[in-house]
Amino acid sequence: MRCPDCGAESGGDYKFCPRCGYPFDPYVRKPSPTYAPTRRGSESSLIIVIVVIVVAAMVAGPLLLYLMVLGSGSVDRMTPDVGYGQVRLEGGLKITIVAITNENVPWDDVRVRIEDGGYYAEWELRSQGLDGGALSSATYSVEFLATRVLNLTVTDLRGDGLVSGMDYFVVTSDPFFSPSSAYTAYLIYEPTGGRMGAGITFTG
Numbered sequence: 001m002r003c004p005d006c007g008a009e010s011g012g013d014y015k016f017c018p019r020c021g022y023p024f025d026p027y028v029r030k031p032s033p034t035y036a037p038t039r040r041g042s043e044s045s046l047i048i049v050i051v052v053i054v055v056a057a058m059v060a061g062p063l064l065l066y067l068m069v070l071g072s073g074s075v076d077r078m079t080p081d082v083g084y085g086q087v088r089l090e091g092g093l094k095i096t097i098v099a100i101t102n103e104n105v106p107w108d109d110v111r112v113r114i115e116d117g118g119y120y121a122e123w124e125l126r127s128q129g130l131d132g133g134a135l136s137s138a139t140y141s142v143e144f145l146a147t148r149v150l151n152l153t154v155t156d157l158r159g160d161g162l163v164s165g166m167d168y169f170v171v172t173s174d175p176f177f178s179p180s181s182a183y184t185a186y187l188i189y190e191p192t193g194g195r196m197g198a199g200i201t202f203t204g
Contacts, residue, residue, distance in 0.1 A: 003017035003019060003020060003022050003024075004022065005017060005020050005022035006019050006020040006022065008020070077191045077192055078102075078192070079189045079192045079194030079195070079196060080100050080101045080102040080105055080163075080189060080196055081100070081101045081196065081197050082097055082099070082100045082101075082163075082186075082187055082196040082197035083097075083098040083099040083100075083197060084096065084097065084098060084185070084186070084197060084198075084199060084200040085098045085200070086200045086202060088202075089170065089172075091172045091173065091174070091176060092151075092170055092171050092172030092173060092176075092177075093170070093171050093177075093185070093202055094168055094169075094170045095168060095169055095170075095171065095185050095200055096166060096167075096168040097163060097164070097165060097166065097167045097168065097187075098165060098166070099165050100163055100164065100165060100196075103162060103163070103164050103165070104162060105162060105163045105189070106127045106161055106162055106163075107125040107126060107127045107130050107154070107156070107161055107162070107163060108125070108126055108127045108161075108190075109189060109190045109191055110125050110163055110187050110188065110189065110190065110196070111123060111124050111125060111187065111188040111190060112125065112152060112154070112169055112171075112185070112186075112187060112188075113185070113186060113187075113188055114145060114150060114171055114183060114184070114185045115145075115183065115184050116145060116146065116181050116182070116183050116184075117181070117182065118146070119145050119146045120145065121143035121144060121145040121150045122143065122188075123140045123141075123143060123152050124190075125138075125140070125154060126138070127161035127162075128161075130154060130156040130159065130161050131156070131159060131160060131161030132159050133159040134157065134158065134159045135155065135156075135157060135159060136155070136156045136159035137153055137154065137155045137156075138153070138154050139151070139152070139153045140152045140153070140154070145173070147175075148173045148174065148175060148177070149173070149174045150171055150172070150173050151171070151172045151173075151174075152169060152170070152171055153169065153170045154167070154168075154169040155167060155168050155169070155170075163187075171185065173204075176204055177202070177203065177204030178203075178204045179203055179204040180203075180204075181203065181204065182201055182202075182203055183201065183202050183203065183204075184199045184200070184201050184202075185199055185200050185202070186198070186199025186200070187199075
């Protein structure tokens, strides 16, 4: 019998070619081919890496945007609203913070402004000196409103360094405020630059 694979002649009743091992019997199976690893494992790893990157981008994107907006000061930085009351004093005015919508505002974040329509005087306040316990007061440097010399004293009733209801400030003027002019006093919230409430309007 001639082997169809290698061409060797063989006698007798062989089931396999004695030279190359080719099966003469069609019912005898050929040996299974050697297993060759596929790239399925590396493809799965690539898919996992892509999924992780997409999920990380979905989480990190909004977080980064939030941090950028926070850094710009526009998240949770709304200007608190303030209601005011006034009492005339000799030589000046006592202005009381009747109510404030956010009682976690430090005096460091607040300025006092007095204006007469054309000019204004302004003080940057500091929590230091207003955080020494009940009825803490601080007096600030002289400011000028046109030809008037203004003095400011701020009193924090709790003495906790925070702007709270019933805290007050006293403004005195030399010479006294003019009876023919309208003045407005109000607080400014420094993080936003916004006016804290309508303020209080008075004349001399």
